[in-house]
Amino acid sequence: MASDLTPLILEDGALNWLDSLPDSVLEIHDGIIASDGASWLVGGAVRESMRGRLPKDYDIATSLTPDEVEEAFDHTIPTGKAFGTITVVIDGVNHEVTTLRSDGGYSDGRRPDAVHLTTSLALDLERRDFTINAMAVDIGRRQLFDPHYGLSDLKNHRLRAVGNANRRLSEDGLRIMRAYRFLDQGDAFVWNTDLELEMALVERRDMLSAISVERIWAEFERILNGVDASRVLKRMAKDGIIDIIIGGNTPEDSIRISSVKGDIQASMRMAVLLKDRDLVDVADTLKSLKVSNIFKNSVLWFHDCLGTSPINGDEGHLRLYQYAMEDNLNDFLAIDEDWMGKDFTDLKNRLRKLDFPQTRDCLVDGHWLMNRTGLEQGMRLGRLKLWMHRLQIERNISTIEEMESLLCTLQWEYGDPKTWPKPIWP
Known part of the structure; x- marks a missing residue:
């Protein structure tokens, strides 16, 4: 079945991407043709392919009715049958196959009040949102249909609506x-x-x-x-x-x-x-x-x-900042530099040269602390571990022996543990 549109004359090789279509797409195309229907790639698949990019999805328009699509394939899902769409599953891959249609009014501003199935590719492309999404390709005949000049808009990086x-x-x-x-x-x-x-x-x-x-x-x-x-x-x-x-x-x-x-x-x-x-x-x-x-x-x-990047911070603050940011460090530096309106060149250099602990995890666990302090499980023990972890980061501590010495300097027996520092930023 031929289209009711005239195909666009293209440069040689413009549709070579058809040679790399997934087998699942070709199987659906062949199944539609075997059922005396017509098949076109539409929407984002055509848009992305015509600009040399690999599409995420391949949507197919057909002259077959939804019932005929269901009869043509073994595994289908009526995902949007009321709107003409059937999902065809080939080897575990889902592809939406939608009967050519024109839409009625949109009284709720979200979906058409009525859908009219048709065999006209022209009417189907006329209902689409933007011209770059209103192109169709006949896989078998290797023809591009572009009644709204979407290819020109694609090449000129211009977004236009279809029609008004x-x-x-x-x-x-x-x-x-x-x-x-x-x-x-x-x-x-x-x-x-x-x-x-x-x-x-x-x-x-x-x-x-x-x-x-x-x-x-x-x-x-x-x-x-x-x-x-x-x-x-x-x-x-x-x-x-x-x-x-x-x-x-x-x-x-x-x-x-x-x-x-x-x-x-x-x-x-x-x-x-x-x-x-x-x-x-x-x-x-x-x-x-x-x-x-x-x-x-x-x-x-x-x-x-x-607004908290430590421009004038000491090495301890820099280590804590770097620890907290993890993989977000460079992105956050870029955004906070603009936000604060400051030059971060010196800060970035200092961070680059900074000695940082080889492990992010706390070197000691709760059992180690319980054995040395006599504390039982609870908030005081947990907050003491967090406090030591922060100091481990700030002071670049790398051995258990250093942690043992650190513990001896802390007044962990006294005070409200809720006020003890934690390894967080800011």
């Missing part, structure tokens, strides 16, 4: 978040929207109120993890989107935007964005976004650490 931008965003408010995410393609190029989409992102930002917090956070976390997140966040601040997501007021020229450049983890970026509020408010914001406990705890810690 305002209408596309009003259909599904999550497309607003996806638009900002697509402005960071993880490459060396600066992506921008066309003017129509730029205006629509601001005009339709109210659509985010119809989207669940979980879906918004899933997209925002991906933005925070992007290599060009600082530029995208600046654009989101300018458009008033960040204020909708995290509350408060974040102008585009805020230091909380300029300090998140570089390839750093999302929780560090979030900590900086939320540095205009205290820890209680930060915790409340993270709770409202329904982030994971791991992410929340990481944000709270980095938030507490911002």
Whole structure:
């Protein structure tokens, strides 16, 4: 079955990536053809492949109905059958196979009120969000269909909506978040929207109120993890989107935007964005976004650490700082240098030359301490171990003999153990 679109004339070799398709994709294609259907690769698989990158997923569009797809393959899952989507499982690999369709209205701003199955590839591509996602490839005929000039936009690093931008965003408010995410393609190029989409992102930002917090956070976390997140966040601040997501007021020229450049983890970026509020408010914001406990705890810690890098600290402080930061040291130095507005060259040199303990673990355990102090298990014993561990780090202690001498200098019999130091920063 041929498409109702005219294929694009391409340079020789432009579709050579088809020769490297996974066997599971080829098996699905062959199964659809054997059932007298038509099959096209669509969406991100085409977008990524046409720019020379390996796709994470391969989605397939077909002229077969969902029932016919289920009949054509032994192992299927009706993941979205009401919307025309069947998951086909080949050798343990899942691929979404969706019947060509056009969508009805979007009264709730999230999903179509009705789905109309069709055999028209043109109608199917017309319903998609952005032109770079509205291309299709016929594997067998080795043809690319690009009625909305997505390939040109891909080459020019331009994000455009399919058809009317305002209408596309009003259909599904999550497309607003996806638009900002697509402005960071993880490459060396600066992506921008066309003017129509730029205006629509601001005009339709109210659509985010119809989207669940979980879906918004899933997209925002991906933005925070992007290599060009600082530029995208600046654009989101300018458009008033960040204020909708995290509350408060974040102008585009805020230091909380300029300090998140570089390839750093999302929780560090979030900590900086939320540095205009205290820890209680930060915790409340993270709770409202329904982030994971791991992410929340990481944000709270980095938030507490911002502005505390020991520029004038002694070697003990430097060792404790390095111990606490672990693999986050270089990233945090970069972000805190911007945040504090100080030159960290000397600090980085001192850290580089610093003698650091060969082991991160405490050299002594609870039994060792019990034998030497007579203490029983409890808070005093536990806090004494933490105190000694901190001093072990600060003083670069490396032997049990040194720890024994250290124990003799501590007034562990007296005082409130809750006040004793621990191996933490700040």
